Amino acid sequence: MSRRDGCGKGLPRPLLCLALCALCPLCPDAALPSGPGAAACSPRCRHGGLCLGNGTCLCSKGYEGERCQHATCYPKCKNGGECLRPGKCRCPPGYGGRYCHKVSCEGGCQNGGECVSVNGVVKCLCASGWTGSRCQEAICPQGCWNNGACVAPGICSCPAGWVGGACHLAVCKLPCQHGGKCIAPNVCRCRLPYSGLQCTKKRKE
Numbered sequence: 001m002s003r004r005d006g007c008g009k010g011l012p013r014p015l016l017c018l019a020l021c022a023l024c025p026l027c028p029d030a031a032l033p034s035g036p037g038a039a040a041c042s043p044r045c046r047h048g049g050l051c052l053g054n055g056t057c058l059c060s061k062g063y064e065g066e067r068c069q070h071a072t073c074y075p076k077c078k079n080g081g082e083c084l085r086p087g088k089c090r091c092p093p094g095y096g097g098r099y100c101h102k103v104s105c106e107g108g109c110q111n112g113g114e115c116v117s118v119n120g121v122v123k124c125l126c127a128s129g130w131t132g133s134r135c136q137e138a139i140c141p142q143g144c145w146n147n148g149a150c151v152a153p154g155i156c157s158c159p160a161g162w163v164g165g166a167c168h169l170a171v172c173k174l175p176c177q178h179g180g181k182c183i184a185p186n187v188c189r190c191r192l193p194y195s196g197l198q199c200t201k202k203r204k205e
Contacts, residue, residue, distance in 0.1 A: 043067050062086025075099050079117075094122030110135045129153025142166045161185025174198050 045057035049068030052058055059068035063086070070083075077089035081100030084090050089100050094117070096104035105115035109124035113135030116125045126135035130153065137150075144156035148167030151157045158167035162185065169182075176188035180199030183189045190199035 041067070047071075073099065075101075105134070107134050111138075140166075 041051035041055055041057055044067070045051050045059070046068045047063045048060040049057040049063065050060075057066065057068050059065070062072055064070050064072050071085045071088075073083040073087055073089055076099070077083050077091070078099055078101045079092065079095045081089040081091045081095065087098070089098065091097070091100035091104075093106070094104060096102045103115050103117045103122055105122060105124050109115050109126070111130045112127035113124040113130065116123065124133065124135050126132070129139050131137050131139055138152050138155070140150035140154055140156055142154070142156075143166055144150050144158070145166050145168045146159065146162045148156040148158045148162065154165075156165065156167050158164070161171050163169045163171055170184045170187070172182035172186050172188060174186070174197065176182050176190070177199045178191060178194045180188040180190040180194065186197075188197065188199050190196070193203040195201050195203065
């Protein structure tokens, strides 16, 4: 089918045909504005918009505005997103998805954390026992002493020479004798009258 056999066939040539031609690419060439008497829009219609006889623009699908300068997105971009071109949104930090409808935490939420929006602020809602901006830090309520590290909720990784739930118990490879107490790795605190590495030496009276 040629353009002259399209939607303008049998219709009057003025504005009605021009309006129809914006929707139908088969409009006859004679119906399009041309020559000295053609409609003039200043500034020109953008993004393929059609200038009508009264100087207004008939916009192509996906654009709007006085000069068809604004793209439209349906559904509209949510959460402050900006429509860049038809159907394409630019989302603000913290949001994603085609229409900025999904909450997005940069780097993701770890250890079962959930990305949520609270009063417009996007953050990770951490599972019990975890904290940090990405729920990457475990919580040990008892604390990890002597340079121990909390590696999971309530679980400490202790350095050499220390044990216990809070890394609070020293280890003496040679046990302390006669009631002595291991107070640091391989260090005994002896009870009188004993002394020495293992509290085995008895002082003479």
